[in-house]
Amino acid sequence: MPDPGDLSREELLALLAAREEERAAADAAKDARIDALLVTVGELTAQVQALVLRLSKDSSTSSKPPSSDGPDRRPRGGSSRRASGRKPGKQPGDPGTALRLVDDPDERIAIPAPAACSCGTSLVEAPVTAVRRRQVHDLPPIPDPVVVEYAADVKCCPGCRANVTGDFPAGVNAPAQYGPEITTRVADVVVGHHVPVYRSTVLVMELLGMSVSSGFAASLRARAARLIREGGFPEAVKKLLAAAPVVHADETFARVDSKTAYVHVACTDHLTLLHTGNRSAEAIDAGGVLTELGAAQVLVRDGYAGYAHLTDVQHAWCGAHLLRDLRGIHEADPGGQLWAKAMADTLLEAHRIATAARAAGREALSESELRVIDRLYTGALARARTDNPAGEVSVLAGHARTLATRFAARREVILRFTTNLAVGFTNNIAERQIRPVKVQQRSSGGCWRTLQGLVDFAVVQSYLSTAAHWGITRFQALHRIFNGEGPWIPTTLTPPVAAA
Secondary structure, eight states: OOOGGGSOHHHHHHHHHHHHHHHHHHHHHHHHHHHHHHHHHHHHHHHHHHHHHHHTOSTTTSSOOGGGGOTTOOOTTOOSOOOOOOOSSSOTTOOOOOOOOOSSOSOOOOOOOOSBOTTSOBOSSSOOOOOOOOOOOOOOOOOOOOOOOOOOOEEEOTTTOOEEEOOOOTTOOSSSOOOHHHHHHHHIIIIISOOOHHHHHHHHHHHHOOOOOHHHHHHHHHHHHHHHHHTTHHHHHHHHHHTOSEEEEEEEEEEETTEEEEEEEEEOSSOEEEEEEOSSHHHHHTTSSGGGOOTTSEEEEOSOGGGTTOTTSEEEEOHHHHHHHHHHHHHHOTTTOHHHHHHHHHHHHHHHHHHHHHHTTOSSOOHHHHHHHHHHHHHHHHHHHHHSOTTOOOHHHHHHHHHHHHHHHTHHHHTHHHHOTTSOSSOHHHHHHHTHHHHHHHHTTTSBSOHHHHHHHHHHHHHHHHHHHTTOOHHHHHHHHHTTSOOOOOOSSSOHHHHO
16 A cells, blocks of 8 residues: 555545445445345244244133143133132032031931949949930842732633733833933933943943943943923924024034034023034024024124125124234233233223123113223223334234224124123123033044034033023933923023022
8 A cells, every 4th residue: 555645635535535435335345244134033032022922822822722832831811800819618608518417317326335444333324425426328228129920811702712911111221221221321421420331331330330332322322412402492492592692603523434523502691502513604503493583683603604694683802812812912022012911901901891890780880981991992992002103014914904904894883782681791601511522522532423422412512501500410400301201391581589
C-alpha cells in the first residue's frame, strides 16, 4: 500500500471512495445476512409453535380422550375445576354409611358372663346389669340350585285320535332351560356391568353356585334387546325426548369387525336413547329425536358440523370443549396468545354467574350481568385480532384466527347458557351416557364382532341408563323383561320426585 504522504489529493480522494464502497458493500452483505437470519428465525419459530401446538394436544387441550394421554403422562393443564377447600373423606355433619345395629336380628346368641371376676369373686349370684350387643352382617351359605319339573299330561282324543297336551306355563319352552332368576343375574353381570362373557360364568359359579354356559351368557344381550324393542321402550323414549325443552347429543366411534362405526346419543337428565350409524347428518337424524325438536327447544352439543343442518332448533355449544381449545392455543404461546386466556376467563366467569343465579332460584340473568359478560367477550375478541394480525402466517396464528372466528360467528350459541338458565355450561350429560361404549369395547377385546351386537348394546344400554335415572337398579330392570312382565317404560320427562 503506498504511503499516503506520496499521494496527491485526487489519489487520496479516490482511495477513500474505494474504501467507502467496500464498507458499503460489506454492510449490505451483513444486512442481507441479518435479514436472511431473521426470516429463518421466523420460520423456525413458526415451526416450533406448530410443534408445540401439536405435541401439547391431550385430553385437557383438545377433544382427544383421556385414554390417549398414556399411563405416564398427566395432562399439563390439569383440571379446570377449582379446589373446594374441603378435606378428603366424610364431611362434618354427613350421617355416613357405616353399618348400624338392627332391632330385629335374624338370630340372637346369648353370651353369659364368666362365673368369676378376674379378682376371684364369684359372679354366679350377681344380677345382669347391662347387655352389650355386637352384630355380624353376613350372607347365608350358597343354596343349591332348585330344579322345577313341569309334567304335562298327554291324552289321546277318542273322537279324532289327536294327542292333547296340557299347557306349560308361559316362558317354559324347552326340555331344559334356565329360569328368570338366574337369567337375570347372569345378564346383570354381562350386560349391566360389562364383564366379559367367560369371566361372567366364572363369577356366577363362584357367587351363586350355579354353572351356566358361555353361549348362554353371550346370548343374553341380543335377547334383552329384542324384548326391550318388542315392549315399545325405544319409541316411548323418542316421544318423550322430542318434547323435552333441552336435549343433549353426542357421538363416539366404536370398532366393529375391523371397521369403524358410531354410536349416537340423545338424552336428558332422566332419559337416554342410543342408536348406531356413521357420522353423517342422515345417521344423526336416524335416531328420530333431533329432527323433531322445534324453535322453543335447545340442542346442547359440541362444535361438530354434522349437527348444523338442524336449523329448526336452538343450539348450544359445550363450554368444556371450548375451554380445551382455548387452552391449547394459549399454552402454545402464553405471551403471544393472551386473548385465549381472556376468553377462557370470560366463559368461566359467565359460568359462575349463571350457576349462582340458578342456585338462587332465578329464571334469568339481569341486564347488568349480561352486559358485563358481553363486554368481556368483546374485549377478548378484540385482543384476538391484536394477537393474530392478518399478516401473520404462522400455523399457530392460523389456528388462533380460526378459533377466534368461530367465537365471533357463534357468539349466541356459545353464550346460550347465559340467556337460558335451563341450559347447562357443558355437554357432560351426553358424554356420561355414551361412555359405556368405551367400557364395553375394552372388555370385549377392543371391538364388537358384528354390527348387530353394537345395535343390541345401544338398545339395552338406553334401557338400563334410563331406568337408573329413575331409581331402578339394573337387576330390577332386567328382571322385568326376563320374567315376562315386559320392559319398564317411563311416561313422563322426569320422575315424580324430581319433578316435585
